Structure formats: structure tokens, C-alpha cells
Amino acid sequence: MDIIEVKNISKLYGMNRKEAIKMMREGSNKEEVGKKTGVTVALWDVSFKVKQGEIFVIIGLSGSGKSTLVRCFNGLLKPTSGEIIYNGKNIKSFSKKELLEFRRNKISMVFQNFGLMSHRNVMDNIAYGLEVKGVSKEMRQERAIEMAKLVGLEGWEDKPIHSLSGGMKQRVGLARALANNPEVLLMDEPFSALDPLVRKDMHFELLSIQRKLKNTIIFITHDIDEAFKLGDKVAIMRDGKIVQVDTPENMTTNPADDYVKNFIESADKTRVVSVKNIMITPACLIRENDSARNAIRQMERNSVSTAYAVDANMRYIGIITIEDAIKAHKENIKLFDLVEEDNYTVTEETLINDILTCAAEAKHPIAVVNGDRVLKGIVSKAAILSSLADNEEN
Amino acid sequence: MKEHIFSFPDAWKFRIGMTIDDAVKEFSRSNKDVLDGIRDVAIDAIQGVEGILSSIPWFLLILIVMILGYIVSKKIRVGLLYGAMMFFIGAADLWEHMIDTLSVVMVAVMISLILGFPIGILIAMSKRAGNAIRPVLDMMQTMPTFVYLVPAVMLFNTGAMPALLATVIYSIVPMIRMTSHGIIYVDKEVQEAAIAFGSTKMQALIKVQIPQALPTIMTGVNQTIMMAMSMVVTCAIIGAEGLGLEILVATNRVELGKALLPGIAIVIVAIIFDRLTQGLIRKKEVVE
Numbered sequence A: 001m002d003i004i005e006v007k008n009i010s011k012l013y014g015m016n017r018k019e020a021i022k023m024m025r026e027g028s029n030k031e032e033v034g035k036k037t038g039v040t041v042a043l044w045d046v047s048f049k050v051k052q053g054e055i056f057v058i059i060g061l062s063g064s065g066k067s068t069l070v071r072c073f074n075g076l077l078k079p080t081s082g083e084i085i086y087n088g089k090n091i092k093s094f095s096k097k098e099l100l101e102f103r104r105n106k107i108s109m110v111f112q113n114f115g116l117m118s119h120r121n122v123m124d125n126i127a128y129g130l131e132v133k134g135v136s137k138e139m140r141q142e143r144a145i146e147m148a149k150l151v152g153l154e155g156w157e158d159k160p161i162h163s164l165s166g167g168m169k170q171r172v173g174l175a176r177a178l179a180n181n182p183e184v185l186l187m188d189e190p191f192s193a194l195d196p197l198v199r200k201d202m203h204f205e206l207l208s209i210q211r212k213l214k215n216t217i218i219f220i221t222h223d224i225d226e227a228f229k230l231g232d233k234v235a236i237m238r239d240g241k242i243v244q245v246d247t248p249e250n251m252t253t254n255p256a257d258d259y260v261k262n263f264i265e266s267a268d269k270t271r272v273v274s275v276k277n278i279m280i281t282p283a284c285l286i287r288e289n290d291s292a293r294n295a296i297r298q299m300e301r302n303s304v305s306t307a308y309a310v311d312a313n314m315r316y317i318g319i320i321t322i323e324d325a326i327k328a329h330k331e332n333i334k335l336f337d338l339v340e341e342d343n344y345t346v347t348e349e350t351l352i353n354d355i356l357t358c359a360a361e362a363k364h365p366i367a368v369v370n371g372d373r374v375l376k377g378i379v380s381k382a383a384i385l386s387s388l389a390d391n392e393e394n
Numbered sequence B: 001m002k003e004h005i006f007s008f009p010d011a012w013k014f015r016i017g018m019t020i021d022d023a024v025k026e027f028s029r030s031n032k033d034v035l036d037g038i039r040d041v042a043i044d045a046i047q048g049v050e051g052i053l054s055s056i057p058w059f060l061l062i063l064i065v066m067i068l069g070y071i072v073s074k075k076i077r078v079g080l081l082y083g084a085m086m087f088f089i090g091a092a093d094l095w096e097h098m099i100d101t102l103s104v105v106m107v108a109v110m111i112s113l114i115l116g117f118p119i120g121i122l123i124a125m126s127k128r129a130g131n132a133i134r135p136v137l138d139m140m141q142t143m144p145t146f147v148y149l150v151p152a153v154m155l156f157n158t159g160a161m162p163a164l165l166a167t168v169i170y171s172i173v174p175m176i177r178m179t180s181h182g183i184i185y186v187d188k189e190v191q192e193a194a195i196a197f198g199s200t201k202m203q204a205l206i207k208v209q210i211p212q213a214l215p216t217i218m219t220g221v222n223q224t225i226m227m228a229m230s231m232v233v234t235c236a237i238i239g240a241e242g243l244g245l246e247i248l249v250a251t252n253r254v255e256l257g258k259a260l261l262p263g264i265a266i267v268i269v270a271i272i273f274d275r276l277t278q279g280l281i282r283k284k285e286v287v288e
Helices: A017-025 A030-037 A066-073 A096-105 A122-126 A128-133 A137-150 A166-179 A196-213 A224-230 A248-253 A258-265 A292-301 A322-331 A352-361 A381-393 B002-006 B017-030 B032-055 B058-073 B076-091 B095-125 B127-142 B145-156 B160-184 B188-196 B201-230 B232-237 B243-252 B256-286
Strands: A002-013 A040-051 A055-059 A081-086 A107-110 A184-188 A216-221 A233-238 A241-246 A306-310 A316-321 A366-369 A375-379
Touching (some): A002 A017, A002 A066, A002 A216, A017 A030, A040 A055, A040 A081, A040 A216, A040 A233, A055 A066, A055 A224, A066 A184, A066 A216, A096 A107, A096 A128, A107 A166, A107 B188, A122 A137, A128 A137, A128 B201, A137 A166, A216 A224, A233 A258, A241 A248, A248 A258, A292 A322, A306 A322, A306 A375, A316 A322, A316 A366, B017 B145, B032 B095, B032 B145, B032 B160, B058 B076, B058 B256, B076 B095, B076 B256, B095 B201, B095 B232, B095 B243, B127 B160, B145 B160, B145 B232, B160 B201
Parallel strands (some): A055 A233, A107 A184, A184 A216
Antiparallel strands (some): A002 A040, A002 A081, A233 A241, A366 A375
16 A cells, blocks of 8 residues: 655756746756756656555665655655645645644654754653643653663663764654654654664664564665665655666666666675775784794784784684783793684685674684685774775765 | 036035934924833833842842852852952942942843844744844944934933933844844754654744754843943943943043043953853853
């Protein structure tokens, strides 16, 4: 069942809109129209349907009109022409009161930069929608606590907003949006401002919540990975127009044009960047007959807390920490007896994406070996995370 | 011919100064009851504040300032410094004059806040109101004060009332501007969030925009107080009593010492007002 149907929505900004509409109908592009008439075409003839309970992702680069589009659903912006049908009712025909009721009960929104009210604590932010609707204080606090629990913010209800990290702020944003028990959740690049690891957590969180509550979600992003990961349906936008609407699978196999194809190929670098690109040579190698004292000195000189033990053929054996080396030195034990055997290794060809979780938990840089277990290098947590950060900037 | 090029033709000059005078006089005559009514209310307010201030023993007032100074700065020496500064005013035999000045300034500030706050909100909410009011604000700030002192005296006679009027005209502007500025520049997404969750315009204003704008509005309050303090000497010209009058009299007699002490007293009062209100603003901003 379709919960929302978008019919030929256009949104133009500027004075000479009639002329601009005429030019667009005759097939001019957005840039030409802007130059000639001074009118900005934010959306042009956008149509699609959203099914009840699905996650519908709208993806596009900045300026493609996706943020404008999402604001048309709850009336923050009014389309110049076209209509949005919600459960058979035209949003445009809502009276002031109906629009208010629609926003209070049916549709809510999560913002890119959270849109939280810094003068209210976590609880009062979550309860904002209930408050304006006139829900009693006890009821809305009860609901706010329930929502805080749902998004993993239990115990943070009385904290001021400025004391939260970015990820937690967006959890508040999500809890606030869910508190009204809306049928439709609008999410305007909700995780773009978060760092990659937190974002992955939030994806997981969102998917599990959505499976529980079965809301319809309209999700805006510029990240194709995020789109394919979350979306039941994905719409690609370009210059205010929809290029293709399809499931991620169909889109990958049958891209509508080169633009879509390129977009998909630009997918997350971590999927294609392998360990080889970010590994470094270990600063400190320990051979079988090295003395503990020598090992300590080497580690100190290179300011590292771990050394990598190899045999005569450079085959990797395991890790020695500086604590163990000191212990060996003091108690006069043979250094090699204290080597922690390390079974978690990666190869040069391992993709960064595949080792993200392990990297986050690993205590020491991970050893990189080839098929014969010959040590080729090490890859540190910092290198993995910063490769993600580079990916962010691109 | 030549004189028509290098000087403005006489025939095209108009003389409406007298006409304006007559109009104001006529207005003042025909609305005498109303104007007197306003004047009485204002004088009552000023005398009321003066009554309250003079009923506080001098050492208690100093103590209150010291405690407030300590509260906003969390430093004992700041409180002590403010106390010493207040003590200086008393020792310079200016305490009563300070009370006179304070009562006019405080009433003027209160009127400015009570009127300026809603006007500021109006400008922020309605573009049309903004377009109509902004030029008036520009005029109020740039028009030399003496120009509106004259009609103020014509309408209300000399004394505290025209001083109050002139002070309000001058000091209300920052309150209006900062209030509207604060509300207009509340984070766009926060404003959108208020609307997206189904707030009425009034709910968005009271629950989100005003609280979010509060630090800016408090800066407006601070500026309003400072502007009101800066009008003290000007107001003395039209007969307002207080520190300003002392300065004016001393200036006319070319007595530097007598002018300097009340001058310093004005600076002291202004600094204490400024620091106390700034301290409140900082407290608000910590929450940001």
C-alpha cells in the first residue's frame, strides 16, 4: 500500500517563474534557466510513490534538491506546483489546523545538525512534540523516558544538550521524532555530521528500531553506501530531477544512465581500499636471540609499546608488549617465551571495510602477513580510522 | 544669473520652522489633559523608584552590590572593588544625586524593555512591520538628541518627564534591535524543528525562539542600560536632577574638580551596571 504519492512536484525560487517554467518545459536545463531568468529550479517534475513501512532513500549531491524535497512532505516548504498525497489526502488542501495535527501525529523529522533546543535538557527535547500537542507532563515524561531507552540514552534524561557527543545528540533527535509515534519519519542527512564509526552504529540502531516500529522512513543522504545499506527503495536525484527510482539491487544491475552508474561506482572507498595502501613497516622487530634489554631500548627509542616477533625467515610469530619485555628483563626470562601468539592477522589484499570492527577492538596494530606468514607490515587503528576520515572528505 | 548657480535660489526656499512650532504648541494645548496625565504617571513612577532607593540604608545598598558582584564573578575581590567604588560615591557627597540619576535611568530602562521587547518580536515576525519600523529606529539613533529635547520640553515642560522621554527614545533602540536580531538568527534547523513538530507560531516563539535568543536579548538589555546612562548629562539640560546636573553646573562655572567627581560617579554606576548584566549574559551562554 502506498502511504505517500508525490505527483509532479516542482519548486522554483525567484521572480520570473512563468518564463522559467516555460523554458524548463521546452527542455532547457537548470543552469540555462538560472542564467537567463534568475530563477533557481530546486525541484522539477518529481514523482514517485512510497510504500507503507519501507525505507525510501533519496540520494543526490548537494544542490540536487533533496533537502528541498524532504521539506515539502511536512509543509516546511510549499511546492510551486504538483501535489503530495498522504493516505489519499492532498497535503496542499490541509487547513492550518489539519496541517498542525498532521505534523503533531503523523509525520516527524530528524535534522542534519540535530536541530535540538539547547535551552532544554534531553528529556524536554524528546518530549517537545508531545508538549506542543498538550500531553500532560507525567505522560510525556513517561514517554520520553521510554524513547530515551529505545535509542540507548537511558539515564541521560536530565543532562543538558551541550554535554552530549554528536552521536548522542542525534539519538536525542531520533527519540524526539519517534516520541509522537509518527507514521512517517523524515530524515534529512541525519548521520552526515557524525564520524564513520558512530554512523555505522546509528545505521544499525535505526534499522533495528524501524523493524520494531515499522514506520515509513524517507531518508535523505549523499552517501551511496548509506543509501544501499538502508534503502528498500532508492531514488537518485540530479539537478532537481529524479534520475532513477529502484531497489538497490536493480539499480546496481540496471543503472538508468551513466550518472547513476558513476554514482554507484563511487561507492565507499573502504570497500576498494585494501590494507596495502595504509600499512606501515613495524618500527620494532624482535628475533629469536634478541635480549629483553635490547627490545626495551628499541621500543623506547621508537616510542611504541609493542614489538613484533619473527623467526629467522621473517615469519610472524606474535606480539611482545613492553610490559612483558620489562618483566623478562627483570626476571631474567628468555624474551621469546613471553611472546603472545597472535592469530589475528590480515593480508595486504584485505579490504579495510572488512576489518573495521576488529580494528576498533584491537589493542595493538594488526600484523599484515603474506601466504607464508611472512610479516609484511602492520596496520594501526589510527591509520584505519583516518583512511575513513579521508573518505569523508572526498 | 550667477547667484542662481552658486547659491540656492531664494524663491525656492521654504520656511516651515514657525509652522512646526505652532503645530506642536497647538497639539500640546489641545491634549493638555492627556499629556499631564502621562506626565503624572511618569513622575509617580520615578518618585516611587526614588522612594524605594532612598529607603534602603546606604550601607545595605553597598552590601547588595558587593554580593551581586561576587555572584556574577565568583571572585571576592570583585565584590570588594564594587563596594569600594560605591563607597567613593558616598564619600564624594554624591549619594543623593546618584539616587536621583538612578531613578530616572531605571524607569527609562524599564519602559524601554517593556516596549522594546514586543516591538523587537514584531519586527522579527513580520517583514512588513520591520520595513516600517527600521527607518524610525535609524532616525531615533542618528537624530541629534537636542532636536527632540525641544518638543519634549514643549509637551511636558522641564524636569524629569522630558528627560525620561528623551532617554527612552535613545535607549529603546538597542533593545528592539537585539531582540529582533536574536529571534531572527535562531539556528534555522531549530526553528524548523519547532514548526515540524507541530508548534503554532506562538508556541514556537515562546518555547523555542525567545529562549534561544535570550543571550542576544540580554545583550540588548545591557546596551539599553548603557545608553540610558549616557543620556544623564543631556537630560540635565532640561532640568533633570542628579549627577548630570552637578556636571552641567560645574562646567558652566569652569570648575574641573566639581565636574570630575560626578563624572567619575557616572562611570562607576555604568561599570557596575554593565558588569552585573554582562555576568548574567555569560551565565546564560554557558548553557549554549
